[in-house]
Amino acid sequence: MKRKLRIGVAGLGRGFTFMLPTFARDARVALVGAADTRATARQLFAREFQAKTFDTVEALCADPEVEVVYVATPHQFHAQHASAAARAGKHLLIEKPMAIALSECDTIMEAVRKANIQLVVGHSHSFDAPYARARAMIDSGEFGSVRMITALNFTDFVYRPRRPEEMDTAKGGGAIFSQAAHQVDIVRLLAAARVTSVRAVAGDWDRARSMDGAYAAFLTFEHGATATLTYSGYGNFASDEWQGWIGEMGQKIIPRSKERLKFSDAADEATFKQSLNYGGENYRPAKTDPAGHHTFGTVIVSCERADVRPLPSGVMVYRQGASAFTPLPAPTIPRIEVIDELYDAVVNGVTPKHDGQWAKDTLDVCLAMSRSSQEGREINLKDQN
Numbered sequence: 001m002k003r004k005l006r007i008g009v010a011g012l013g014r015g016f017t018f019m020l021p022t023f024a025r026d027a028r029v030a031l032v033g034a035a036d037t038r039a040t041a042r043q044l045f046a047r048e049f050q051a052k053t054f055d056t057v058e059a060l061c062a063d064p065e066v067e068v069v070y071v072a073t074p075h076q077f078h079a080q081h082a083s084a085a086a087r088a089g090k091h092l093l094i095e096k097p098m099a100i101a102l103s104e105c106d107t108i109m110e111a112v113r114k115a116n117i118q119l120v121v122g123h124s125h126s127f128d129a130p131y132a133r134a135r136a137m138i139d140s141g142e143f144g145s146v147r148m149i150t151a152l153n154f155t156d157f158v159y160r161p162r163r164p165e166e167m168d169t170a171k172g173g174g175a176i177f178s179q180a181a182h183q184v185d186i187v188r189l190l191a192a193a194r195v196t197s198v199r200a201v202a203g204d205w206d207r208a209r210s211m212d213g214a215y216a217a218f219l220t221f222e223h224g225a226t227a228t229l230t231y232s233g234y235g236n237f238a239s240d241e242w243q244g245w246i247g248e249m250g251q252k253i254i255p256r257s258k259e260r261l262k263f264s265d266a267a268d269e270a271t272f273k274q275s276l277n278y279g280g281e282n283y284r285p286a287k288t289d290p291a292g293h294h295t296f297g298t299v300i301v302s303c304e305r306a307d308v309r310p311l312p313s314g315v316m317v318y319r320q321g322a323s324a325f326t327p328l329p330a331p332t333i334p335r336i337e338v339i340d341e342l343y344d345a346v347v348n349g350v351t352p353k354h355d356g357q358w359a360k361d362t363l364d365v366c367l368a369m370s371r372s373s374q375e376g377r378e379i380n381l382k383d384q385n
């Protein structure tokens with residue numbers, strides 16, 4: 001029996017509920033504590049896991065039983081909470097995006113270095129098995145070099161219940177911080193090269209819900225490959241249709257029209273979002289029997305001699321008009337790849353792929369997308385590792 005990672009959760013919100021099936025089912029994990037400002041979330045956690053709860057992240061970090069802190073608080077708190085955990089000598093799993101400014105990433109990495117602890121940033125969809133398998137197949141050399149990546153995702157991101165700051169780009173809100181963090185991570189993994197330039201235009205199309213709700217971006221990589229990233233959160237077309245009606249979390253989707261929620265004001269909306277969260281009156285646990293692997297929209301990697309398409313159940317390869325499918329074994333534990341990487345880092349001292357520098361480089365691309373859109377020009381990136 002492998003030893004367990006003793007994880008303390010900072011922030012029992014939507015991000016946590018998506019990781020909960022992983023934590024609950026992976027025998028390598030013990031949830032030993034949690035911090036949240038909401039009493040109802042603390043009460044449910046204490047009941048479900050017979051574990052200690054705290055009303056501040058700092059108090060959670062002071063608990064000697066906690067070995068790893070999973071930072072799943074809102075984006076603007078990641079730097080503060082991750083630094084507190086590092087100062088207390090705890091290993092870190094930080095939800096994407098790592099932080100909202102490059103200087104905050106530096107602060108976290110410096111604290112991690114000083115404390116000599118491990119840092120993994122995730123979950124982000126670049127952990128998902130179909131992308132890892134596609135990358136391994138490309139690495140075999142059979143298809144030639146990556147030349148062009150096409151990534152598209154159409155969701156209802158804009159119309160999900162939100163906290164006010166989730167709609168404000170300056171505070172880490174909008175589709176670029178929340179969603180490009182996934183898409184950029186995926187195309188960087190598949191291209192396996194530094195991003196050299198970014199041109200992007202963000203879309204804010206509904207005055208009643210003003211935010212970066214869509215974007216189109218064009219990335220170049222140092223080996224000459226390119227990637228186009230298309231994202232719409234306006235809830236019309238759903239790219240789940242192109243994934244065989246398997247959703248982002250590997251769940252079977254039954255297409256249906258959805259009535260848009262109406263709120264009297266931002267506070268009313270935030271209260272409703274809280275009610276859906278862990279411990280809230282409308283909370284429903286995430287489904288734990290996914291029909292497929294997690295993915296993030298449609299992705300096609302065009303190599304010199306083949307187009308490679310990761311799907312929830314495997315990888316399709318198209319060559320000269322013919323297609324061949326490499327199936328993946330059905331997922332046993334969703335997002336098991338996150339625990340694999342965290343466990344290897346903490347227990348075996350293996351440097352993780354999704355470390356601070358990796359996540360900082362992804363944030364750098366996301367920030368360049370925002371800047372490119374605001375300034376109407378291409379941004380050259382010089383500090384990618």
Ligand SMILES: NC(=O)c1ccc[n+]([C@@H]2O[C@H](COP(=O)([O-])OP(=O)(O)OC[C@H]3O[C@@H](n4cnc5c(N)ncnc54)[C@H](O)[C@@H]3O)[C@@H](O)[C@H]2O)c1
Binds near residue numbers: 016057
């Ligand atoms: N990987 C994914 O698929 C995924 C999905 C959703 C969210 N996330 C990420 O999870 C993180 C949190 O976003 P969310 O959507 O869960 O937000 P949320 O509002 O649903 O949850 C945040 C939680 O943190 C708590 N909180 C807020 N301030 C706090 C503080 N100072 N101390 C302690 N607790 C505090 C809130 O009460 C709430 O329970 C973000 O980084 C987000 O990008 C990731």
